[in-house]
Amino acid sequence: MDSIYENLKKYISDEQHRELECREYLQYAKHILFKETVIDYVNDDCEFRTRVGDTDYIISAQVKRGDSIKRVKAYVWELKAPQCYIYQKDNNDRLIPTSDLFKAENQLIHYYDQLKGTTRFNDEFGITHPDDVCIGGIIIGRLDRWVRGIDNENKKDNLLRQTQRIRDKYQYDTHKIGIITWDFILDNLNIPGKTVTTQKSESKPIRMSMPTDSTNPFTYSGSK
Numbered sequence: 001m002d003s004i005y006e007n008l009k010k011y012i013s014d015e016q017h018r019e020l021e022c023r024e025y026l027q028y029a030k031h032i033l034f035k036e037t038v039i040d041y042v043n044d045d046c047e048f049r050t051r052v053g054d055t056d057y058i059i060s061a062q063v064k065r066g067d068s069i070k071r072v073k074a075y076v077w078e079l080k081a082p083q084c085y086i087y088q089k090d091n092n093d094r095l096i097p098t099s100d101l102f103k104a105e106n107q108l109i110h111y112y113d114q115l116k117g118t119t120r121f122n123d124e125f126g127i128t129h130p131d132d133v134c135i136g137g138i139i140i141g142r143l144d145r146w147v148r149g150i151d152n153e154n155k156k157d158n159l160l161r162q163t164q165r166i167r168d169k170y171q172y173d174t175h176k177i178g179i180i181t182w183d184f185i186l187d188n189l190n191i192p193g194k195t196v197t198t199q200k201s202e203s204k205p206i207r208m209s210m211p212t213d214s215t216n217p218f219t220y221s222g223s224k
Helices: 002-013 019-028 099-115 119-125 153-175 182-187
Strands: 037-045 057-064 070-079 087-091 094-097 133-139 178-180
Touching: 002 019, 002 182, 019 057, 019 070, 019 182, 037 119, 070 099, 070 119, 094 099, 094 153, 099 133, 178 182
Parallel strands: 070 133, 133 178
Antiparallel strands: 037 057, 057 070, 087 094
């Protein structure tokens, strides 16, 4: 059981890109990929074929809303390796998303658009209405891959907070897109037979506003 944690930690820490290896461990982190309370998982799949390409990870489950109505919802997630940087220096007072984040965003919205209303997808994932297909977000990078090109830690932190606030306000909040680092996946593995979380890597959940101590990347409610 400990080897699940240690193996994923090894892949995350590696300097070689390990997206495919890390993807296999999402089966132990399904609970953090939903906004709602999950009653029962229906299906999860990697590389579901669409007209615009193959998705990275889709998961569906029967969920319960606040009004106790049960329904099946599916979340579409795009993955990039833990070794990928998320932002980089644009100028002295501004960050810009890396090409990896840009690509992930573009892939995610295209896959999401293609899947809504697709009969084969609906049948395989138990979806009865297009509104129940949701954008999950992007899993990318790790704790030391937030920003590339800035050495001063205070400046890096301030620019990161500014960038996250702006992108939250004008882009991510509208579609409730989550961005999670692989450290957060590691810290929230649900390993069969384990009742306590293994040692923390000090990662925090991210939804493009500054990370908090919540265990759900969708629940952040920082300043707007």
